[in-house]
Amino acid sequence: MKAVLISLWHYRHFILSSIRAEFAGRFARSKLGALWMILNPLAQATIFAIVLSEVLVTKIPNIENKSAYAIYLMAGMSAWGLFSEIMTRCTTVFIDYSNTLKKISFPRLCLPVIVGGSALINHLLLLAAIAVVFLFFGHLPTAAWLVLPLGMLLIILFAFGLGIILGLLNVFSRDVGQVMGIVLQLWFWFTPVVYLMDNMPKRFIAVLNLNPMTPLVKIYQNALLYGAVPNMADLLVPVLISAGMFIFSFWIFRRASADLVDAL
Secondary structure, three states: OHHHHHHHHHOHHHHHHHHHHHHHHHOOOOOOHHHHHHHHHHHHHHHHHHHHHHHOOOOOOOOOOOOHHHHHHHHHHHHHHHHHHHHHHHHHHHHHOHHHHHHOOOOOOHHHHHHHHHHHHHHHHHHHHHHHHHHHOOOOOOHHHHHHHHHHHHHHHHHHHHHHHHHHHHHHOOHHHHHHHHHHHHHHHOOOOOOOHHHOOHHHHHHHHHOOHHHHHHHHHHHHHHOOOOOHHHHHHHHHHHHHHHHHHHHHHHHHHHHHHHHO
């Protein structure tokens, strides 16, 4: 694992230039250019806030703030969005860049790292847009927001590790990519993003607690809505799962790397 990390560091300029090129290509021939990176998430966050707080008048128990549910939903959606973007793109990244892998020699793990870097930038812009909407509703930032980088790190490690494993499996069996599209939809509804766990029947609580994304999404919801930092004891399992998945993916990658290009 140390050798792989060192090789990635040696190719850091390639990774950064690839992320920059990806964004440049996305906004080529656009007059507003990178401004769309802020306008799109800002529009999404504003729509959520207006529809949920003003039209549907959805509320959270014991909180008088009428925009509380919109904040809860946007917090959960931002955390889930980071996870699903890395997962979805990592699952197909080796196939998407198969021609590049056959023609150019470079550490193959650069590709999921580029995906993760791109997703992180999108996520930071979404959080910035959400913060603007929160200010509009008078929901000011608190010191608990400082815990968000920890939530990002755990989500990235978990999604990166799982995404690499599925990306490798997808090279050898393309059914994996198709199945993951369905699994992610089911996984979303087994994660308390749209609903509150307290509102669920007791027989489902144990299942939701087994979901590794539940505590990670809760970090965002607690920090952004309640201004609460997570209990360190509650983070022990998420840290072990995220770090374990990240390390395990390196082991799997080393075993499958030799046959990767031949299978593409």
